[in-house]
Amino acid sequence: xxxxxxxxxxxxxxxxxxxxxxxxxxxxxxxxxxxxxxxxxxxxxxxxxxxxxxxxxxxxxxxxxxxxxxxxxxxxxxxxxxxxxxxxxxxxxxxxxxxxxxxxxxxxxxxxxxxxxxxxxxxxxxxxxxxxxxxxxxxxxxxxxxxxxxxxxxxxxxxxxxxxxxxxxxxxxxxxxxxxxxxxxxxxxxxxxxxxxxxxxxxxxxxxxxxxxxxxxxxxxxxxxxxxxxxxxxxxxxxxxxxxxxxxxxxxxxxxxxxxxxxxxxxxxxxxxxxxxxxxxxxxxxxxxxxxxxxxxxxxxxxxxxxxxxxxx
Numbered sequence: 581x582x583x584x585x586x587x588x589x590x591x592x593x594x595x596x597x598x599x600x601x602x603x604x605x606x607x608x609x610x611x612x613x614x615x616x617x618x619x620x621x622x623x624x625x626x627x628x629x630x631x632x633x634x635x636x637x638x639x640x641x642x643x644x645x646x647x648x649x650x651x652x653x654x655x656x657x658x659x660x661x662x663x664x665x666x667x668x669x670x671x672x673x674x675x676x677x678x679x680x681x682x683x684x685x686x687x688x689x690x691x692x693x694x695x696x697x698x699x700x701x702x703x704x705x706x707x708x709x710x711x712x713x714x715x716x717x718x719x720x721x722x723x724x725x726x727x728x729x730x731x732x733x734x735x736x737x738x739x740x741x742x743x744x745x746x747x748x749x750x751x752x753x754x755x756x757x758x759x760x761x762x763x764x765x766x767x768x769x770x771x772x773x774x775x776x777x778x779x780x781x782x783x784x785x786x787x788x789x790x791x792x793x794x795x796x797x798x799x800x801x802x803x804x805x806x807x808x809x810x811x812x813x814x815x816x817x818x819x820x821x822x823x824x825x826x827x828x829x830x831x832x833x834x835x836x837x838x839x840x841x842x843x844x845x846x847x848x849x850x851x852x853x854x855x856x857x858x859x860x861x862x863x864x865x866x867x868x869x870x871x872x873x874x875x876x877x878x879x880x881x882x883x884x885x886x887x888x889x890x891x892x893x
Contacts, residue, residue, distance in 0.1 A: 595651060619662055636860050638771050643779060643806065643854055649813040652846040658870070660875060661789075663840055667879040669794045670886055680886060681835075682799040687826035687875055691885040692778035701743045705760060706823030707733070707742055709760045710803055712765045713812075713821045714783040716772050718806050723789030725765035726758040736784075751788040764798060767859040779806040787819070798842075801837050803854075814849030816840060816865065830864075834874035837866045847871060 662867040671679060684690035687702060699707065711729040715722045722728035730746065733739040746754060775781040785802040801822065807816040818836050822829060833851045841847040852863040862869060 609772070612636055614880035617824065639773070639775050639853075640865055641861060642819065642850060643775075649815065649849045650847075651813055652810050652872070654845060656686075656847060656871070657841050657845045658735035659869060660838065661791075664789075664791050664798075664878065667704060667794045667875070668882050671795045671882060674836050676889060678794060679796045679882065680799060681796065683820070683832040683835060685823070685826075687822065687829035688831045689881050691881050699741055704742065704745050704821055706856065707738065707759075707767070707859045708761050709764050709820045709823065711736075712761065713768050713803055713854070713856065715767075716769050716773055718783055722765065724877060726761045729761065729884070766857060768856065771859060771861075775804075777889055781806045785874065787843055788834070789839055789842045798835065799877060800832070800839050802836060802840075804841075807848075809844065814847055816844070816846075816848040817850040818848055818862075819852045819854055821854040821856050822843060824855065825853065829853040829855070829862065831874075831877045833862070833864055834870055834877055837864075838871055838874035841866075841871060849855060 632774050651851060679691050679693060681691045685700075685706075708726065708729045711732050712725050715728060715732060730743065733742050736742075746757070749757065777868055782805050783803060785805045787800050787802065789798040791798065792798070793886045802818040803821045804819040805816060806818075809815065818840055819837050820832055822832065833853050837848055840851075847866050850863060850865055853862055
């Protein structure tokens, strides 16, 4: 029997909010065609006032052109990798398949002994909505969110699995999924739009870091990344979207920052997570403390998994 899909009332407007690193929260409701401009987002500030912002204003939260970017410590990436390598050395001693550490459905990290992505009902919906997000920030709102997402996924490595999962749904479940995606997409397109080309935006950026000779692999991907290679100061901002029912998406953001640092040799200046169901953006400036916490997240998970694996022998 196919997994049941989360219920959502399509007649209720989607809530929107923005949580930023200084602790302030901007909240409101998506208001397509609202005051001031089509597709506006009504937001309530810290003082309780209400202002209407244009579509795509969340992009301003990500880049903040006037903010000071920290200088790049070129020794940092090497130190983080050495710390990780020292921490996972026990994995190689136990043998068995490689351990893949990546974002989990609950906002934390998960470690599995395979690369496969299992498409439960919620994971299937999240995959489609992440694709809608990528379409929106690439070319603007899709005309038919469900169908356009499936078409875009057809050229993705997950495309066959997604198409098969959708095909196996009973007709009424497929219709429900289409409506859920369409409704959630209206909240996404009310808040986002294509960034300026000068920001060098890109979507679906895959990040991976093999450790212990490939015995452990860290994986994540950015649904939106902006900024070019560092020229002495942090220059990249990365966003990862996720579905609802997330307790704490901090580990996902930290892993994204860690992987970008290991990949490029320069820490990003900012990472963010976007809750597709609640239309909530959470932004964090990347610091040495955040990257240290990311290493602790990974090593704690690897250690727990190694203990379980050793205990099963």
